Amino acid sequence: RKEVEQDPGPFNVPEGATVAFNCTYSNSASQSFFWYRQDCRKEPKLLMSVYSSGNEDGRFTAQLNRASQYISLLIRDSKLSDSATYLCVVNKGGSYIPTFGRGTSLIVHP
């Protein structure tokens, strides 16, 4: 099993739709979790951290399920500008060093 796994997609959704991505991780000792966004030919940029109790930032909601070892990202009211690749990041158990998933591609169309 890979350390961090994501469905590569692409998820193709209309504007205004709600879309959710999951990311599974293999190390139960992992402590920190993030979602990054990467636009084509650009660097990854932090979208949001993922806290144990779940957290929300505008249209974006992140959740952590430790029992099943996955994190999720929910995007409500999708915008054209949300089209990007979404990378989940999990730190290696016992250390701070992060492991990146391969990313999930999102395409929002008019």
Place this chain on the structure above:
Amino acid sequence: DAGVIQSPRHEVTEMGQEVTLRCKPISGHDYLFWYRQTMMRGLELLIYFNNNVPIDDSGMPEDRFSAKMPNASFSTLKIQPSEPRDSAVYFCASSFFEGNQPQHFGDGTRLSIL
């Protein structure tokens, strides 16, 4: 605030040449990371430093790759000799270590080896 600064932005060179990529981390960050990204393999961690000391270089593909961090504000990744399969985007990132903090990435160097 200045972010992570990488140079050059683009590099095109012939096989066998030496390539040097440069990175200036965000001031005050304790950790510096070098990544390589390709379509086939995604984002791969090559090496990381803590307080200028290399901690884990297990991701460095082979001896042709080397990295240094002579001081807190500068790091280099060198490939000698370069090969076409080294063509990729190379990112540098830095972060604090206070609990678990996210990384900040530079714009990357797009490397093409002909």
